[in-house]
Amino acid sequence: MQAYQCRHCGYESLTTKYYCPKCRHTEFSKVNINETGDIYSYTTIHIAPPKFAEHAPYHVVLVQMTDRLRVTGYMNQDVNIGDRVRFKEFSEGAYVFEKV
Amino acid sequence: MSIYVHGIGMTKFGKLEDKTMKDLLLEASIEALKDAGNPEVDAVFVGNFMGGSVYNQEILGAIVANDLGLGYVPTAKIEGACASGGIAFRQAILGILSGEYDTVLVAGVEKMKHVSTIEVTEAINAAMDNDSNEKHAGLTFPGFFGVLANRYFHETGATKKHLAQVALKNRENAINNPLAQFTKPATIEEIMEARMITEPLGLFDCSPTTDGAAAVVVSKNKSDIEIKSSAQASGPTQMQNAENLLSIPAVGESGRLAYEKAGLGPEDIDVVEIHDCFSMTEIISSEELGFFNRGEGYLAVEQGRTKPDGDKPINTSGGLLSKGHPIGATGVSQIYQITHQLRGTAVNQVEGAKIGLAQNLGGTGSYSTVHILERV
Incomplete structure (x- = not known):
């Protein structure tokens, strides 16, 4: 199962986002969970x-x-x-x- | 600048087959304007959620201005799901604060009973994020609060009986409200044994679909009901994104802002209307607004503290659960009830009520407004 992790604060989400809702960073990495x-x-x-x-x-x-x-x-x-x-x-x- | 409530109006809530959406909108507006002494109105805001999707009727603001002969004043429909009415009321306040208007008519309306439950459910689901996996998992609005309730039970000592006590209290309040949708007495056993909608929420734990309208006239001219503060906040649009499932941050934040602006705290509030779309929601929001400690709202219900004769009366109108929930009208009808309370003319009058609070919720916590009113 794949998820996305904010490269700045580590916030995890099922989908990639334009902005991290926690820190507003814009880069996400794909992670396997x-x-x-x-x-x-x-x-x-x-x-x-x-x-x-x-x-x-x-x-x-x-x-x-x-x-x-x-x-x-x-x-x-x-x-x-x-x-x-x-x-x-x-x-x-x-x-x-x-x-x- | 201070802003005041000058007039209020509200139609009967329920299944109103003989009345069109326009009938309801005009009836409530005329009553509010008369109550205000028919002042000149500089703008109209109408709270409405599904007029377009299930009634094929928009331009509600212009309809009100035209049919009431208000002249070429600016108008708008405000949509914020179930918080449409509260947000419309707030837009009127902001318009006056900006200096653009002196007096504004706010109305809220919904017509829902003419369509099937399936059509209404589809229309209501427009207040969920279409791009999310949650809708595709079969989640519904009652479903969200069912998930929340099961976790609340797990973390506190609350049981289904506490939810039933909320529903029973609001029904007992509605019995005295001639404008309420449900005025037939119910017993705690009947409520607990009612058919399940989404466990642990049964039929009485869920607000109904309703036709109805409410209206308020606000102005910078003085009256004896002052709007002490208006606040609004947004929150997560998906259940899986809630940091704390037992919290609705939009409610907490709008409450915090409203208290701060008014220079008041939860201890100062004499009477409250909370958006009880579900019995569970009333308990969670009573905690969010600081009336009770987190995880202890259910105890306050058990102890009768939220009844009209308790120390923190909640939903003396009967609430959404029993007064009814015509979506766009709900937030405005809360102001109607609080104004009556402060005037001393309410159903289930709280003796000596001086300061009242109304909280209106949209989505599963997407929007919340809080307004604090004071008799001056």
């Missing part, structure tokens, strides 16, 4: 947007990937805070996770 993380929090969505209606109920998870990076993802397995999860695939613009 470990594909496992811990569930920082989650919700189970019952009332979904049209595109997701057929998948409901499903989980939207916030995964702590590194000390500086959390990623919002999609899961269809039950989870709790602190559970270890792994990045499974990037599908239709979403990071999909599964339990380890």
